Amino acid sequence: MKIKGFLQDVGGASRVTKARLTAFEDASEKPVADDPIGRVAREWHPGKLELVVDRIYPVSPTAKTVRFVRADGQKLPPFYAGQFISLAFHINGETVTRPYSLSSAPFEARQEKGFVEITVRRSKGDGFIADYVNSELKVGDRLLGNLGLGQFYYEPLRDAKHVMALAGGVGITPFASMAKEIAHGTLDMDLTILYGSVSPDDIILKDQLAGLNCDRVKVVHVLSGADEGWTGERGFLSAELIRKYTKGDTSYFICGPQAMYTFLREEIKKLNVPARRVRFEVFGQAKDITAFPGYPQEKKGETYTLTVRRGIHEDRIPARATESLVVALERANIAIDTACRSGECGFCRTKVLSGDYYVCPENDGRRGADRDFGYVHACAAYPLSDMTIKIPIE
Amino acid sequence: MKFYKDHYDVIVIGGALAGLSSALMLADKGLDVLVLERHNLPGGIATSFVRGGIEIEAALHEMMSIGPAGNRLKVGKFLEDMGVNVDWLKVPEAYHASLPGIEVTLHPGLETFAREVDKEVPGTYDKVLKLLNLCHTVFDSVNELSIHPMSKPLMLLKHEAFVKTAGYSTAEVMNTFDLPQKARDLLAPYWIYVGSGFRDLPFTIFSVLMADYIGYGSYIPRKFSHEMSLKMAERAEAMGVQIEYRQHVEKILVKDGHVYGVRTARGDEIHADYVISAPYPNKVYTSMIEPISEVPAKALKMVNGRRLSLTAFSVIMILDKPAKELNIRDYSIFRGDTMDTDELYRDLAGLGPYRYLTCICHNYGNPDATPEGTCSFSITTLPRVDGWKTVSADEYDAVKHRVAEQMIDDMSRYFGVNLRDHILEIVIETPMTVAHYTGMWNGCIYGYAHTMEDHIVARLQTAEAERFIGGLEFAGAHQISGDGMGPAVTNGRKAAKNVLDDIKAKKEAVK
Numbered sequence: 055m056k057i058k059g060f061l062q063d064v065g066g067a068s069r070v071t072k073a074r075l076t077a078f079e080d081a082s083e084k085p086v087a088d089d090p091i092g093r094v095a096r097e098w099h100p101g102k103l104e105l106v107v108d109r110i111y112p113v114s115p116t117a118k119t120v121r122f123v124r125a126d127g128q129k130l131p132p133f134y135a136g137q138f139i140s141l142a143f144h145i146n147g148e149t150v151t152r153p154y155s156l157s158s159a160p161f162e163a164r165q166e167k168g169f170v171e172i173t174v175r176r177s178k179g180d181g182f183i184a185d186y187v188n189s190e191l192k193v194g195d196r197l198l199g200n201l202g203l204g205q206f207y208y209e210p211l212r213d214a215k216h217v218m219a220l221a222g223g224v225g226i227t228p229f230a231s232m233a234k235e236i237a238h239g240t241l242d243m244d245l246t247i248l249y250g251s252v253s254p255d256d257i258i259l260k261d262q263l264a265g266l267n268c269d270r271v272k273v274v275h276v277l278s279g280a281d282e283g284w285t286g287e288r289g290f291l292s293a294e295l296i297r298k299y300t301k302g303d304t305s306y307f308i309c310g311p312q313a314m315y316t317f318l319r320e321e322i323k324k325l326n327v328p329a330r331r332v333r334f335e336v337f338g339q340a341k342d343i344t345a346f347p348g349y350p351q352e353k354k355g356e357t358y359t360l361t362v363r364r365g366i367h368e369d370r371i372p373a374r375a376t377e378s379l380v381v382a383l384e385r386a387n388i389a390i391d392t393a394c395r396s397g398e399c400g401f402c403r404t405k406v407l408s409g410d411y412y413v414c415p416e417n418d419g420r421r422g423a424d425r426d427f428g429y430v431h432a433c434a435a436y437p438l439s440d441m442t443i444k445i446p447i448e
Numbered sequence: 449m450k451f452y453k454d455h456y457d458v459i460v461i462g463g464a465l466a467g468l469s470s471a472l473m474l475a476d477k478g479l480d481v482l483v484l485e486r487h488n489l490p491g492g493i494a495t496s497f498v499r500g501g502i503e504i505e506a507a508l509h510e511m512m513s514i515g516p517a518g519n520r521l522k523v524g525k526f527l528e529d530m531g532v533n534v535d536w537l538k539v540p541e542a543y544h545a546s547l548p549g550i551e552v553t554l555h556p557g558l559e560t561f562a563r564e565v566d567k568e569v570p571g572t573y574d575k576v577l578k579l580l581n582l583c584h585t586v587f588d589s590v591n592e593l594s595i596h597p598m599s600k601p602l603m604l605l606k607h608e609a610f611v612k613t614a615g616y617s618t619a620e621v622m623n624t625f626d627l628p629q630k631a632r633d634l635l636a637p638y639w640i641y642v643g644s645g646f647r648d649l650p651f652t653i654f655s656v657l658m659a660d661y662i663g664y665g666s667y668i669p670r671k672f673s674h675e676m677s678l679k680m681a682e683r684a685e686a687m688g689v690q691i692e693y694r695q696h697v698e699k700i701l702v703k704d705g706h707v708y709g710v711r712t713a714r715g716d717e718i719h720a721d722y723v724i725s726a727p728y729p730n731k732v733y734t735s736m737i738e739p740i741s742e743v744p745a746k747a748l749k750m751v752n753g754r755r756l757s758l759t760a761f762s763v764i765m766i767l768d769k770p771a772k773e774l775n776i777r778d779y780s781i782f783r784g785d786t787m788d789t790d791e792l793y794r795d796l797a798g799l800g801p802y803r804y805l806t807c808i809c810h811n812y813g814n815p816d817a818t819p820e821g822t823c824s825f826s827i828t829t830l831p832r833v834d835g836w837k838t839v840s841a842d843e844y845d846a847v848k849h850r851v852a853e854q855m856i857d858d859m860s861r862y863f864g865v866n867l868r869d870h871i872l873e874i875v876i877e878t879p880m881t882v883a884h885y886t887g888m889w890n891g892c893i894y895g896y897a898h899t900m901e902d903h904i905v906a907r908l909q910t911a912e913a914e915r916f917i918g919g920l921e922f923a924g925a926h927q928i929s930g931d932g933m934g935p936a937v938t939n940g941r942k943a944a945k946n947v948l949d950d951i952k953a954k955k956e957a958v959k
Contacts, residue, residue, distance in 0.1 A: 055582075055608060055609060055612060056612070057612055057613060057616055057620070057621060057624055058616075058620075062615070063611075063612035063613075063615070064604060064611055064612060065615060066611070066612065066613070066614040066615015066616060066905075067600075067611065067614045067615065067905050067906075067909070069615045070614065070615055070650070070900060070901075070903035070905055070906045071903075071905070071906040071909045071910060073900060073901045073903070073906065074901055074902055074903060074906035074907070074910060075906075075910065077753045077754075077901045077902070078746075078749050078750050078753040079749070079753075080753065081749045081750070081752040081753030082748075082749070082752045083745040083746075083748045083749050083752070084748065084752070085733065085734040085740075085743075085748055086730070086734065086751075086752060087730075087731075087734035087735050088837075088890075089730075089731070089883075089889055089890050090837045090838075090890070091759070091833060091836055091837060091879045091880055091883050091890040091891040091892075092883040092887070092889065092890060092891070094839065094840065094841045094844055094880050094883075095880040095881070095883035095884040095891070096884075097841040098841060098844065098880065098884070099884050132841060132842070132844075132845070164842070205499065205500075209874060210849065211849065211852060211853060211856065211868060211871065211874055211876075212868075212871040212873075212874045328768060329768060329872060330768050330870070330871060330872045364449075364451055365450075365451025365452055365690070365692060366450065366451060366452065366453060366690070367449050367450055367451050391488070391694065398498075400488070400489075400497075400498075401488065403488050403489060403693075419498045419501070420498070421496050421497075421498060421503055421671070421672070421674050422503055422671040422672070422674075422675070423496075423671040423672070423674050423675040423678045423679070424674070424678065426671070427678055427682055446488060446692065446693045446694035446695070447451045447692060447694070447695065447714070447716075448694070448714075
């Protein structure tokens with residue numbers, strides 16, 4: 055065979071080898087550590103940041119907003135309005151994380167002296183972290199936060215330009231972030247918020263939302279326990295009420311307590327809108343795992359031994375059948391990375407080496423092959439026997 | 449608390465396909481191996497993720513070098529030999545080409561392919577088949593020579609086609625076939641998977657690409673590339689490999705020209721005789737070797753003398769209708785407004801609109817890829833890192849959305865269906881996404897560009913001289929075989945082979 059001529063053809067390998075060596079000889083020997091693409095990735099996702107509590111102020115008779123700044127004085131990362139922060143609290147010798155939708159707007163994080171805020175309501179007895187934030191946390195406290203997480207945000211290529219937020223209780227926070235960003239002119243969408251509360255005292259961030267003065271943001275308060283003086287909407291966020299405020303092509307974004315999700319799933323069905331127009335924020339940690347279908351009721355009083363492997367090290371700790379593997383690890387002060395605590399983000403992906411477990415069906419965000427090989431998201435998995443697991447070394 | 453043994457034979461940095469292939473091969477030979485992976489799952493970009501309850505492939509389009517059951521090609525065979533049994537599904541076609549004046553779906557099999565090209569461009573069957581057969585001959589030689597090197601005269605005798613085409617670009621060899629432009633265009637679509645225009649792409653690489661993909665077709669794992677990555681990791685662990693996730697290696701420790709271990713971001717110093725690095729040589733030689741004075745000038749000249757290749761930009765969507773109802777009729781569609789690969793390559797240095805798109809609808813390879821009534825559809829371009837290097841954190845989101853919108857609109861016009869009216873889930877993967885999850889240098893998934901100045905044949909010739917630090921090997925797209933998930937496995941095996949050969953040589957020296 056012949057391409058150009060015998061000698062030229064057979065000399066090819068030597069020719070290209072020489073070309074390569076010449077290129078190297080001619081190159082500089084200066085170290086060039088130039089990775090701007092990696093740098094932008096790290097600016098958006100710096101991982102856990104040390105934050106300082108800068109300010110705490112009430113936003114309703116029952117809720118407070120906590121403002122954080124970055125301890126090292128660097129710029130906070132960008133995020134999308136609606137995303138959450140995972141905060142790590144040290145309480146009674148345990149390190150526990152909780153996800154909070156950021157109630158501040160992205161532009162507030164990126165400006166001079168940038169900050170992020172969360173808004174937390176005092177619990178009615180079921181949230182020891184919420185109570186801690188409301189009563190113990192003080193200005194100057196330092197804690198680690200990982201922000202810009204979660205999928206609950208307006209995506210212009212997917213969502214309708216008009217978003218109707220269906221919010222309950224503290225579920226107003228992601229929409230407060232969106233509303234502020236819209237009013238600032240840096241988020242191009244229209245937002246109607248139907249905000250369900252029991253009484254006027256329960257409304258969070260009421261003045262802040264009212265003060266936005268932006269014709270692209272409309273807030274409708276809906277009270278289920280209003281007294282006679284209330285002239286606004288009454289009852290729950292029913293299909294009828296949603297229809298009344300829907301104008302044209304609309305995406306529905308839902309964030310609120312778990313009971314509201316159950317109710318709204320039925321109401322949304324009545325609206326007959328395509329599935330792509332409905333987006334629920336993650337469910338949150340199950341309040342009572344025994345209430346889910348298929349949970350073996352006979353196990354609920356049990357405490358098992360959980361063997362935890364990290365590298366070649368092994369610990370044995372107790373684990374209650376009604377608490378997730380993450381909670382058992384946190385109680386034993388064994389660090390595990392967590393963020394959404396709803397089985398979605400996969401930060402707490404864990405290998406089960408042996409033992410039986412139950413996965414919360416609302417929060418099963420696993421990959422198919424992971425299921426096949428016994429991986430769980432530890433925040434959504436509950437022990438049903440003695441177990442051995444392997445987790446990353448933190 | 450002690451999480452690691454006092455000493456390992458080999459530490460592998462990075463639990464993606466290359467690193468896991470190294471680990472499998474070393475464990476198979478009885479070595480004590482530790483794999484440190486920065487993410488919390490294996491595979492690097494060979495992975496999947498879940499959105500709205502639907503699992504979505506992150507990166508794999510078509511896996512090469514697998515081959516049918518009973519007649520596996522080298523990657524398929526290696527995985528089987530290692531006990532990694534992936535549930536492979538055959539991709540039904542080579543590609544649908546949508547090019548100026550061309551709309552045709554072509555299928556694998558050298559003769560089938562030549563016949564289908566002939567139907568479009570009558571009278572080309574013999575020439576196209578001859579070209580494909582030449583590719584196949586070169587491909588066979590590359591595979592054999594990578595295992596059994598031989599002297600030059602013997603090579604000329606036994607591997608004439610390989611030797612005689614080695615010094616030429618794809619364009620130079622193709623020109624000798626005197627094919628009409630349309631036939632040349634039909635042979636070109638896969639070029640993007642090797643990332644250089646035909647004037648600069650070694651014909652050797654083109655041969656491997658065509659013989660492998662067109663000759664044998666391509667495959668995907670039933671449960672996305674995560675199935676492959678996870679099965680490799682599980683098998684490695686079953687063979688005694690210790691894999692630790694979320695461990696970010698910051699330093700490779702060197703003394704007197706030889707590695708002795710690594711240090712992680714959490715401060716663990718772990719010792720080993722060998723280190724295999726997935727991080728790019730650029731990163732290793734500029735910031736990871738400790739002390740940095742152990743880096744020879746030659747190593748820096750080498751990385752500075754090479755050109756980074758392509759990164760990836762993908763718009764991945766779950767659409768709320770079956771594919772057919774959206775006029776999506778093929779597994780893969782390659783669409784360009786020209787098939788001048790050199791021109792397209794120049795274009796990839798910018799930030800769009802990109803003129804060459806590759807689209808994948810997984811449902812045609814795996815009907816169960818998404819829930820009933822939906823389909824998965826991704827649009828990908830593989831830009832050079834140059835343009836994306838100029839984007840700041842503040843501009844990033846706007847650029848990302850602008851490029852994604854252009855790509856969706858382009859394909860919407862093509863299908864006559866506004867895809868934006870059907871998006872259930874959308875994920876936009878950018879070079880920054882790659883950098884975020886894998887730490888890959890500049891998000892570059894393609895290693896160094898395959899060019900006439902950085903030719904695979906030259907890489908093979910000079911490989912020994914480029915092992916600058918004792919006991920340090922590299923495994924990733926930046927190595928000899930280059931980019932792609934199939935070559936990643938081959939690169940990983942090569943690194944393991946270097947370690948095994950070195951151990952053997954040392955043992956013999958002691959004797």
